[in-house]
Amino acid sequence: MTVVRRKRSGRRPGSPDTRAEILAAARDAFARDGFERSSIRRIANDAGVDPALVHHYFGTKDQLFLAAIEAPFDPMEVLPKVLAGGEDQLGENLIRFFLSIWDSPTGNRAAAFLRSAITRPEMSHLVRQFITTQIVRRGLKLKFPELDHAELRGALVASQLLGMAVTRHIFGIEALTRLTVDELAAIYGPTVQRYITMDFAELRNQDAD
Amino acid sequence: MTVVRRKRSGRRPGSPDTRAEILAAARDAFARDGFERSSIRRIANDAGVDPALVHHYFGTKDQLFLAAIEAPFDPMEVLPKVLAGGEDQLGENLIRFFLSIWDSPTGNRAAAFLRSAITRPEMSHLVRQFITTQIVRRGLKLKFPELDHAELRGALVASQLLGMAVTRHIFGIEALTRLTVDELAAIYGPTVQRYITMDFAELRNQDAD
Numbered sequence: 001m002t003v004v005r006r007k008r009s010g011r012r013p014g015s016p017d018t019r020a021e022i023l024a025a026a027r028d029a030f031a032r033d034g035f036e037r038s039s040i041r042r043i044a045n046d047a048g049v050d051p052a053l054v055h056h057y058f059g060t061k062d063q064l065f066l067a068a069i070e071a072p073f074d075p076m077e078v079l080p081k082v083l084a085g086g087e088d089q090l091g092e093n094l095i096r097f098f099l100s101i102w103d104s105p106t107g108n109r110a111a112a113f114l115r116s117a118i119t120r121p122e123m124s125h126l127v128r129q130f131i132t133t134q135i136v137r138r139g140l141k142l143k144f145p146e147l148d149h150a151e152l153r154g155a156l157v158a159s160q161l162l163g164m165a166v167t168r169h170i171f172g173i174e175a176l177t178r179l180t181v182d183e184l185a186a187i188y189g190p191t192v193q194r195y196i197t198m199d200f201a202e203l204r205n206q207d208a209d
Numbered sequence: 210m211t212v213v214r215r216k217r218s219g220r221r222p223g224s225p226d227t228r229a230e231i232l233a234a235a236r237d238a239f240a241r242d243g244f245e246r247s248s249i250r251r252i253a254n255d256a257g258v259d260p261a262l263v264h265h266y267f268g269t270k271d272q273l274f275l276a277a278i279e280a281p282f283d284p285m286e287v288l289p290k291v292l293a294g295g296e297d298q299l300g301e302n303l304i305r306f307f308l309s310i311w312d313s314p315t316g317n318r319a320a321a322f323l324r325s326a327i328t329r330p331e332m333s334h335l336v337r338q339f340i341t342t343q344i345v346r347r348g349l350k351l352k353f354p355e356l357d358h359a360e361l362r363g364a365l366v367a368s369q370l371l372g373m374a375v376t377r378h379i380f381g382i383e384a385l386t387r388l389t390v391d392e393l394a395a396i397y398g399p400t401v402q403r404y405i406t407m408d409f410a411e412l413r414n415q416d417a418d
Contacts, residue, residue: 118379119328128380151384155376156396159385163372167364170327171337175360176368187365187407191400198396 021047022054026068031122035065035133062138069126072101072110075139083143091193092185098161099181102169114165131158140196149200156195164188231256231263235277240331244274244342271347278335281310281319284348292352300402301394307370308390311378323374340367349405358409365404373397 025047029038040061044051058064066074082093101110117127136154140147147153164184168176179187234256238247249270253260267273275283291302310319326336345363349356356362373393377385388396 115328118375119324124380128382131376131380131382132384149384152388155382155384158382159372159376160369160400161372162375163368163370166327166371166375167340167368171333171340173337173340173364173367175341175358175364179361187404191369191403194400195396 018047018049018053019057022049022057022064023068026064027122027126030065030068030129031125035061035129040064062134065130065134069123069130070109070113070116071130071134072106072113075135079139079143088193090196091191092189094157094161094192095164095185095188096181098164099184102165103181107169110165111169114162114170131155147196152200153196157192160188160191160195227256227258227262228266231258231266231273232277235273236331236335239274239277239338240334244270244338249273271343274339274343278332278339279318279322279325280339280343281315281322284344288348288352297402299405300400301398303366303370303401304373304394304397305390307373308393311374312390316378319374320378323371323379340364356405361409362405366401369397369400369404 022043025043026038029043029046033042038061040054041051043064044054047054054064058067062076063074065071078097082090082097085093101107117123131154132151135158136151140150140154144150164176167173176184231252234252235247238252238255247270249263250260252273253263256263263273267276271285272283274280287306291299291306294302310316326332340363341360344367345360349359349363353359373385376382377393385393
């Protein structure tokens with residue numbers, strides 16, 4: 001597993017062409033069939049390699065998906081850290097974690113990921129799956145199986161995190177770039193916390209007023 | 210004025226090349242010198258035309274700026290509508306207005322604007338100016354001259370509006386696309402309202418705890 005992860009982010013001797021072909025086949029399959037209905041066996045077949053080689057290079061289907069879309073992080077590695085502060089701190093800790101990616105050397109990769117996700121329709125489709133299957137299904141639902149409207153909550157959280165990334169890191173709006181991480185966590189944390197915990201049933205009753 | 214506005218959005222007989230040259234010169238000038246330090250005289254000179262022609266085609270410098278960046282709306286036309294419901298409704302009404310753009314035929318133009326703003330660095334620079342000078346200076350500061358941290362509030366509001374646009378309209382996340390405007394206004398309205406009204410002094414004290 002460790003070897004596979006290292007391979008994903010670094011350069012190693014081996015078969016870069018084969019890796020690239022597997023990733024291209026994976027992108028096609030995920031975009032065409034969706035994450036759930038795609039299989040490593042089929043992707044391996046499309047790339048003309050043995051399924052064992054796909055597993056060897058990329059690990060699980062989840063990990064292959066993250067590699068295929070060039071995800072700047074693996075939600076499953078992140079979640080324990082974000083949850084360490086307790087559920088009341090979830091909003092603030094999500095903001096802190098998210099900012100730590102953008103303010104690190106990985107930030108450029110995250111920006112490239114977001115740009116590509118926004119401009120290339122086939123990537124938008126994959127990122128939609130990333131948010132709904134990887135973050136919501138593997139993250140929110142796994143940790144909070146009792147939580148209702150998990151997909152909506154995940155999408156709302158994503159909408160504020162991505163909006164912050166676009167305005168602060170892509171547009172570079174100075175009013176946001178000059179804030180400290182503590183200040184950003186105090187401003188955006190309650191927004192994210194509310195999206196995770198708010199009562200949607202109540203909301204619909206309000207609408208009906 | 211009305212004629213100028215119609216010219217901006219439609220096709221008319223005249224000098225499309227001259228118009229395009231003025232717009233290109235304007236984009237260069239705004240990107241190079243910023244909105245404040247750019248002048249119609251200089252832009253006209255760069256485009257090799259008389260300043261009167263720039264005024265004739267585009268109106269004021271503000272309107273030329275909006276045309277140059279292909280802004281999907283003019284904040285000054287929008288503000289009275291958004292404020293009509295009173296200050297307590299500002300958050301919800303901003304969400305409703307913003308959604309009305311994306312759900313209208315102009316939505317494609319808004320999506321193109323956002324894609325271009327995110328992928329082309331020179332456009333990011335112009336959109337940063339659009340948010341800080343057009344929305345904040347002409348909008349928030351003009352209507353609420355007593356409001357502190359207007360630039361920050363404008364940037365925070367932009368971060369949630371743009372994040373909603375990216376996740377709902379560009380990624381098309383189903384959990385968001387299937388919500389009604391009323392539901393979206395009830396969810397996102399309080400976020401935007403808080404960004405406009407929250408006390409930042411208190412926030413900083415909290416951080417120091």
